[in-house]
Amino acid sequence: MKISINQAPKHEGQKVTIGCWLLQKRGSGKIQFLQLRDGTGFMQGIVVKENDESLFETAKGLNQETSMYITGTIKADDRSSFGYEMEVEDIEIIHESHGYPITPKNHGAEFLMDNRHLWLRSKKQHAVMNIRNQIIKSTYDYFFDNGYKKIDPPILTSSSPEGTTELFHTKYFDEDAYLSQSGQLYAEAAAMAHGKVFSFGPTFRAEKSKTRRHLIEFWMIEPEMAFYKHEDSLEVQEQYVEYLVTQVLEHCKLDLERLDRDTTALERIKAPFPRITYTDAIELLKEKGFEDIEWGDDFGAPHETEIANHFDKPVFIINYPKEIKSFYMEENPEDPRTVLCADLIAPEGYGEVIGGSERIHDYDTLKQRIEESGLNLDAYEWYLELRKYGSVPHSGFGLGLERTVAWLSGVQHVRETAPFPRLLNRLYP
Incomplete structure (x- = not known):
């Protein structure tokens, strides 16, 4: 079932697919936290290495603003302001992004306006x-x-x-x-x-x-x-x-x-x-x-x-x-x-x-x-x-x-x- 991020609260516990972009990511040798956006909202996707090592390596190699279809189960998450996250089971890359100019750091106003x-x-x-x-x-x-x-x-x-x-x-x-x-x-x-x-x-x-x-x-x-x-x-x-x-x-x-x-x-x-x-x-x-x-x-x-x-x-x-x-x-x-x-x-x-x-x-x-x-x-x-x-x-x-x-x-x-x-x-x- 394809949904958008803002529809996630209606699908807790269900397996869904979302078309999205990678905003940012962080992680360790065992887990990757993917910050996802789709235009309707922002949500975190979690990829655990011991569940699927191949999927973990795919997630680890994702670049900022890569577009993809991401499939997984919606779970409640009290730690986020959105209140929900996805346990990721599959990633289908649509377009791989390279060298996105606006990185997670401070940029000057003119640079941001140029972009x-x-x-x-x-x-x-x-x-x-x-x-x-x-x-x-x-x-x-x-x-x-x-x-x-x-x-x-x-x-x-x-x-x-x-x-x-x-x-x-x-x-x-x-x-x-x-x-x-x-x-x-x-x-x-x-x-x-x-x-x-x-x-x-x-x-x-x-x-x-x-x-x-x-x-x-x-x-x-x-x-x-x-x-x-x-x-x-x-x-x-x-x-x-x-x-x-x-x-x-x-x-x-x-x-x-x-x-x-x-x-x-x-x-x-x-x-x-x-x-x-x-x-x-x-x-x-x-x-x-x-x-x-x-x-x-x-x-x-x-x-x-x-x-x-x-x-x-x-x-x-x-x-x-x-x-x-x-x-x-x-x-x-x-x-x-x-x-x-x-x-x-x-x-x-x-x-x-x-x-x-x-x-x-x-x-x-x-x-x-x-x-x-x-x-x-x-x-x-x-x-x-x-x-x-x-x-x-x-x-x-x-x-x-x-x-x-x-x-x-x-x-x-x-x-x-x-x-x-x-x-x-x-x-x-």
Whole structure:
């Protein structure tokens, strides 16, 4: 019977066959311990010399990453986190590996990134990708279960959703086009048709940043909701993030353990989340020793970390100055200098994971903001038209997948959270 490693608990005491690779091995003159992987998990296989000397010699000669069919009996093993192992009775080599470059020793980051196509096979990278996969699954579950429809905005666009110059330019036949920075504007159009929608796709930022929080290509989850005010949107964000955390804790226990993730920090992530206004955050930073920061300045990573450290779970920074936020954000009626927006700052130094706002729903106001921002009015005519035919208050937000994976898995650099990350100096492999 052929099974996968993750099915082993259902086959205790049975003889089975597993297609797998050799991750590592160790042993003595009498026994070989084979660390096996098959994509679904990791398990130890044991080969005892006195049981079958020929099989023992085969096991002893195996090289790292050799592929094989391995047959044996599944046994309980309380010493391993997986809880099961195999008493090996037969090994059928499929392909013998020689000179695998990533050996069981420390390697530099650049070497590992050059070999990303192979580094993905390691236990820790496997765990990170499992957590990423769970976040993706849980995202679909959350939004579908709560009445949202998925829409797919175009990746090629004629203008910038954010109104910035950090765009990748290309030719679209005889027109100029850009790789999308965000699906938000298109999601707004879809929300006017379907009420509650979300998009989930790749976005691109031509930002020459080398920080541990930045990628050139990354994935965004962007819900947009008709008839939702800013406060309504904040509640959705809290519920969604809490759901992601609980699902990862429930379904990725072995992965979190493999990454040495302190889960007590994640177990505290329960809604509602604390909130602090931008203005109060400036005062807090001044009290913490950031004397140079002034009202109107944007926050950098040290500022976000300091604010997050003041709380024991994610914190919303709300109502940023109008001048440092995007043109489409609704003005704050209690302070016209600011807009109805929020950034959700993750604890433990992981920075902003969500940015959101209530959108301007008045035609004349939005038109004025587009003109004040120096944008091409013709390029945004379709977006303006959403305010001409039954406009309603609406809100939305964007969650960065890779930053969220980094936070929940506890890895220090966002490059480990994408299968093949695109960085300022990296387009290979």
